[in-house]
Amino acid sequence: MRSTTVGDAGASASTTAPGGLLGRLGAVMADRARWVFGFWLILSVALGAAAPSVFDSLAGAGWQADGSESVQVRDLAQEHFGGNSAAAVQVVIHSDTATMDSPQAQALVGDITAILHADSRFGAIVAPVPGQSVSRDGHTGILLAGANASTDDMVTAVTDLGPQLKDLATDGFEIYPTGASALWSDFNKANHDAMLKAEMFSWPVTLAIMVLAFGSLVAAGLPLLLTLTGLIASAGGLVLLNHFTPISVWAMNFAMMFALALGIDYALFLVSRFRDAVRGDTPARTAVAVTMATAGKAVLLSGLTVLVSLSAVLVVPAPAVRTMAVGIMFAVSFVLLATLTLLPAVLGALGKRVNAGSLPYVARQQHRSPAFAKWGELLHRRPWPFAIGSLLVLIALAIPATSLKVAMPSIQVVPADSSVRQGYELVQREFGMGAPGMLQIVAPESAASEVVRITGSDTRIGMVTPPQPAADGSGLVMIQATPTVDPSDPAMGDIVDSLRTALPDDALVGGAVAENLDLQQALNDYLPLVVGIILVLGFLLLLVALRAPLIALLGAGVSLLSTAAAFGVAKLVFQDGHGAGLLGFTPQGFLDGWGPVFFFAMIFAIAMDYTVFLLATAKEHYERSGDPAVAHIDGIAHSGRVIAAAAAVMVAVFFTFALADPLPPKEMGIILGVAVLLDAVLIRLILLPVLLRLTGHAAWWSPRWLRKVLPDISFAH
Structure with missing residues (x-):
């Protein structure tokens, strides 16, 4: 045949x-x-x-626990606070010689703002603010670009605009996009x-x-x-x-x-x-x-x-x-x-x-392997x-x-020479170990003073920002708190749990670190x-x-x-x-x-x-x-x-x-x-x-x- x-x-x-x-x-x-x-x-x-x-x-993010408290905070931040959520992008600007109030630095902030404003995926742009997002020596500032899109789109946005932002790093200035979106990018x-x-x-x-x-x-x-x-x-x-x-x-x-x-x-x-x-x-x-x-x-x-x-x-x-x-x-x-x-x-x-x-x-070569047949016979004779x-x-x-x-994952999941890790380490050096893991608390305006008092009384919180009212008149405020420990420190879980227990029921604790903990x-x-x-x-x-x-x-x-x-x-x-x-x-x-x-x-x-x-x-x-x-x-x-x-x-x-x-x-x-x-x-x-x-x-x-x-x-x- x-x-x-x-x-x-x-x-x-x-x-x-x-x-x-x-x-x-x-x-x-x-x-x-x-x-x-x-x-x-x-x-x-x-x-x-x-x-x-x-x-x-394909999408670049999605690392969240749907329905969690931290995701609720992110949604509220995107809706009422110009996109200042865990998906927002922080652009770190640093110079060894010039300060943030110098003409060169101000011009650079303007250039960065123009690039981000031209992309609809970004929301409100907040320039470096002395006392909050400018280092004590004045040589480092953080420009905040709010998220006006989904977390996946924000990762793509950083990927798309990252090279343009880095190209502005001239005349002794360094520029590093950081934050959760930049990390995933x-x-x-x-x-x-x-x-x-x-x-x-x-x-x-x-x-x-x-x-x-x-x-x-x-x-x-x-x-x-x-x-x-x-x-x-x-x-x-x-x-x-x-x-x-x-x-x-x-x-x-x-x-x-x-x-x-x-x-x-x-x-x-x-x-x-x-x-x-x-x-x-x-x-x-x-x-x-x-x-x-x-x-x-x-x-x-x-x-x-x-x-x-x-x-x-x-x-x-x-x-x-x-x-x-x-x-x-x-x-x-x-x-x-x-x-x-x-x-x-x-x-x-x-x-x-x-x-x-x-x-x-x-x-x-045979389909019935003689070697494995002998192995099977050995197991049959001496199984125990x-x-x-x-x-x-x-x-x-x-x-x-x-x-x-x-x-x-901690920041160590990205290579040491990556832009986001260099920016992360710079922020820690200039603003404190917990600065990259800032917590966000959204609460009714009537509870703002109590939230500030309770949050500030926690010795593991290094700084609490003044309440920021929502621009749309929703009656909500956002308060940001900087822990004293690294974002990947196990103590972060205790800090978030303690705040959620101590704060009023209508105050929600979120931020990128809280999203990781909830996930x-x-x-x-x-x-x-x-x-x-x-x-x-x-x-x-x-x-x-x-x-x-x-x-x-x-x-x-x-x-x-x-x-x-x-x-x-x-x-x-x-x-x-x-x-x-x-x-x-x-x-x-x-x-x-x-x-x-x-x-x-x-x-x-x-x-x-x-x-x-x-x-x-x-x-x-x-x-x-x-x-x-x-x-x-x-x-x-x-x-x-x-x-x-x-x-x-x-x-x-x-x-x-x-x-x-x-x-x-x-x-x-x-x-x-x-x-x-x-x-x-x-x-x-x-x-x-x-x-x-x-x-x-x-x-x-x-x-x-x-x-x-x-x-x-x-x-x-």
Whole structure:
């Protein structure tokens, strides 16, 4: 028999494809390869046209807790006080020789004001005021530009006008835009540069691992082609989606990394299975159908598990966090769609040519790895030493996580030479440690004197400004208070809480620092709910896929071990500073506050990815043999190489982000890289197979009533 190619569509269409719905889908994709290629070409070109603008188009802020007291203050400030909110921009002007009342300084203030007035995104412009926003020596002043747009638009405004403002820095004057909007503008740029740098390192490393895993240039290139197609489509799709709802630029950052890793995982699993199925005289069309009916089913369930895990993050009332999850889900959906449609079409067209450009050892390579078969047999003979050893390592690494501290990022998340950090440090030097973290209090005019008295009586407050009445006659006043401690000092939380307790009920405390504290509190409050949702949904998906409650429970439960161990390592590295010199960063003394919620969802999604691959393969062999020993050993023998190669790719991709200068991508890369390494080696290739060995038939048992309720999903062919 000859392999089916694109031209064989008519002949092969009459042959019933094996493997149920997904098997038939694979056969249709192989039969209609030209149509599939055309669809993806049109989609890639259409969405790809928007893809280059993705980093410029997406939103730059959204780091807030919707409905919080600090967000209420920001809204009131924008409505009644000329935009003097947490989103306002402070332009720091400094000269070693001239003072703010000099003609040169006044002319410079006029030039800055003219640039800002010409942009409708800025509200009221307040020149430096002696005694408030001019330093004691007169050499430093802060010009306030109110926010007349959303927080996202203000970040874009700083990005757009920042170069013009810096160009005015002549004749011995320095100019630095600062504030929350400027911080996110500088950070997003540094983060974008770091992500591109990491991507440049990760692609060659990934290709090298793929060649070693497949031993074929064509087979190795397919996962990269598939993932690149999915990324282009998702980038363009995010640009279009941003027109309907603001999407954080971080969404694309995470999506690039996560979709690259998962896309390669999915393609690796399918291509590996196809190469085994197409051996001998098996037609390519049949091999595609068999591949989709087995490995394709596992990929679909894995993708759904990833999407379900990330969807739990959507309950957190923080736009940036939600849209990061949306961005990853968007990219994963495109990659999953390409895996289930484009890849089968490519495999059907290639047939045995999938092995083109093979290295010498490929002819001897088997889908059932002899090395992993021996490993499975060793675990079967001596399960307890390996189980206890892996548990001890995971528990030892997880213990530090019990004292992990989290907080919103400090100024150290941006490079030392960034404009916003230089301005921040200048403000601290000239106005005091707490000056960059000024608190804003909005209250009725009748309560102004009491608010000033209570706020000024707090010894941790260095200065309180006179009440500023609202210009629109709303009867509100704004009072600003400068703490004596650094904005990232843990004492700031106590200061804000004390003021909110002591002040009248109709006085609201806000400001950029308060927004960070409120967001951190929301993240802490929602973490247990997110974890609970992810665990329950992960268990239910495994239960539906495997129809076996015990192994579904164990599969979901052991994922907590690698997650806890990864956060333990995060505590040692990012909180305690172990290895900080080697990795090139200064520890903040805490992990960035969004880490536990978001990293938990991502780590669990990846862990379940491997869980589905291993358990689906084991169930396939249990269905064929009815022997738990065969399921245990052959499950590892047939999936071990794929899991090891996929983990190697993920670790390589994630660890390249450790090269980033900004701290958040570094945290992301190291934590996820460690999690994948621990999960693949200690859990998926040791602990979970041992649990299969120890539970035997019970692992696959299901009560009759449950079997009647659940759909009949079979992995055997």
